[in-house]
Amino acid sequence: MTYLLKIAFCSVLALPLSAAAVNSTTLPDLGVNAFSSLSPEKEKLIGDMMLKQTRAQLPMVSDPLLDEYLHTLGQALVAKAEGVRFPFTFSWVNSPEINAFAMLGGNIVSNTGTLAVADSESEFASVMSHEIVHVTQRHIARAVEAKSQNAPLTMASLLGSILLTIANPEAGMAGLMATQGIAAQTAINFTRSNEQEADRIGIQLLAKGGYDPYAMPEFFNKLSEKTRFSNTQLAFLYTHPLSQARISDSRVRAEQFERKFVPDSSDFALAKARIWARYQLKGKEALAYFQKKVATPGGNTKANQYGLALTLFDNGDVKAAEQILLKLRAHDDKNLFYIDAMTDVYIQTKQTDKALQMLEQEYLLRPNNQVITLNYANAAMAAKSERLALHLLKNLLYFKPDTYLAYEMLIDAYKSLNDMAKYFEARADLYYQLAIYPKAIDDINESLNRLAETDKLESRRLEAKKKQWQAEFARLKQLN
Structure with a gap:
């Protein structure tokens, strides 16, 4: 899917929280010098802090x-x-x-x-x-x-x-x-x-x-x-x-082991083609790379055809990309790489009904698969079915709370529905996942300000979330 993370994050002081601590209102005692003696629990806590901080600052x-x-x-x-x-x-x-x-x-x-x-x-x-x-x-x-x-x-x-x-x-x-x-x-x-x-x-x-x-x-x-x-x-x-x-x-x-031929998985070849098409090369250079690959004797493989389809799509030749993907799916219609690319084609060509039909069937078979769910939600958004998208994304985040694209799509869905209280809460949740506590707390306050006076229960829930985050942030800053 071509949905990209659009919020820019930068933080020097914000400290991340471990996955284990997300579901708890208290953090384990790290001691005066958290690094002097690292138990497995302490190592995991600090490692997760560092990973979240890294995710907020590097081009992940x-x-x-x-x-x-x-x-x-x-x-x-x-x-x-x-x-x-x-x-x-x-x-x-x-x-x-x-x-x-x-x-x-x-x-x-x-x-x-x-x-x-x-x-x-x-x-x-x-x-x-x-x-x-x-x-x-x-x-x-x-x-x-x-x-x-x-x-x-x-x-x-x-x-x-x-x-x-x-x-x-x-x-x-x-x-x-x-x-x-x-x-x-x-x-x-x-x-x-x-x-x-x-x-x-x-x-x-x-x-x-x-x-x-x-x-x-x-x-x-x-x-x-x-x-x-x-x-x-x-x-x-x-x-x-x-x-x-x-x-x-x-x-x-x-040489202590017997040498034997170990074939590569098809997913390895497809993942490698995807990286060359979307990350190693760009634009016309990527297109020329895969055109040459496919034209080379022995190079007309499914992975190279897939890479060519991606580069054709990225260079605006959507119809040519669609023809390649239809042929690939004719032999392997459950392949996630092909389903993902086909979703982009259907959305780009205003065939959202075909995308929804394809993805609904796949979602019934693999309801917790992030590739299927995110593409399904993306197609629902394109079809102006924001409520369906919200249902899909919330279910995915219940099982996989660190799916950052899901938070971004939630943000867009709530904005489209003009539900600004939920919009700011979703954005706060994304900042929290990236351990950018000050911005997360600011957006929780914005969410509180957008609630109606009658939303007492919702207000208490958000206040409790804010207090938990403030306590965590204060505790984690002691490591600095």
């Missing part, structure tokens, strides 16, 4: 199809991992750079560019398995504990260094070490030790998960080749130092 991707793919792959690996202490989450950053990183509390983020350059699903899975092991082996938690004992450590300083590392890896790593007063050589040695362990256990996890364990050394070798004759370093290599010895060691580890 709110793409239900890519989210579903990454979540499915990541959770399948986590299910085979040892030492899992809490639920994992997987997110995307919109960046062509090859990079991925793990945060406290099982929160793993990948750049879209990482999947774009992966030649196989096993290669991409090798990056995810490596990051999962960083969490299960408590590499990040132990590093944070060690740093907090050498110098005062606040959420702002730690988060600031992490964000800088992502945006400018060389400056970020220097800033992180300077902020914590840690000697550079000590930090590098500690990192190398953890990287080797993450490689070793990550290769085992790859094999357990049904992927090719040889994919990890092959991906490492590819990264090494990319920088051999270059003066610039890949972002991934700043945070994951890569030596020839490490590549050789990972190859020896992989």
Whole structure:
């Protein structure tokens, strides 16, 4: 779906709240120095805070199809991992750079560019398995504990260094070490030790998960080749130092397993095509890329046809996109990638009745699937059926409260209905999910101001929500 997040967020002081704490009016006691001793509960709480803050400040991707793919792959690996202490989450950053990183509390983020350059699903899975092991082996938690004992450590300083590392890896790593007063050589040695362990256990996890364990050394070798004759370093290599010895060691580890052919899933190929069409390239450049792909011998695959359909649509040739999608759906009418793109075509060509009919049937089969629900709500909005859209979105948020596009669509639906009290509350809920407490509280006050004097019960509900948020914000600011 082409619905995009339109609210710009920026916050330096606002601190996020963990998913576990959302349903509670009290927060666990973090202690005077929250970082000096990280229990699993405390690590998850702080990790979720940092993830929400990161989502508010980095160009995160709110793409239900890519989210579903990454979540499915990541959770399948986590299910085979040892030492899992809490639920994992997987997110995307919109960046062509090859990079991925793990945060406290099982929160793993990948750049879209990482999947774009992966030649196989096993290669991409090798990056995810490596990051999962960083969490299960408590590499990040132990590093944070060690740093907090050498110098005062606040959420702002730690988060600031992490964000800088992502945006400018060389400056970020220097800033992180300077902020914590840690000697550079000590930090590098500690990192190398953890990287080797993450490689070793990550290769085992790859094999357990049904992927090719040889994919990890092959991906490492590819990264090494990319920088051999270059003066610039890949972002991934700043945070994951890569030596020839490490590549050789990972190859020896992989050779402990029998080599076998592991085919890529169709979703991998479609997700990769989507990233190239919508994130790596733009406009005419993306169209030329897929036209060449399809025309190349052996390149007329379903994934490349799908990518071509997306780029045709984005460049205004909606009818040509529709013809390709109709042929693809004729062989696989339940495919979420095709359903999503077909919804956009139907809406663009004013065939909302066809979109609603298609999505109603799919919704009955998969009522909690975010791709189906968000597209169904989008089609309902296009058909001026705001009440239907509200019903769908509220049900989805009950099961998946961090679906940011759902909040944006709620905001638009309430505005269309001129229900300004609900409009401001929905916007406040979105700010709250992104941990931008001051704006969330301001919008709750706006919602209260829009209520009629007779809405006593609704007023009490909003006042209780505001007080809870104010208490949480005050408590979380103590970490700074």
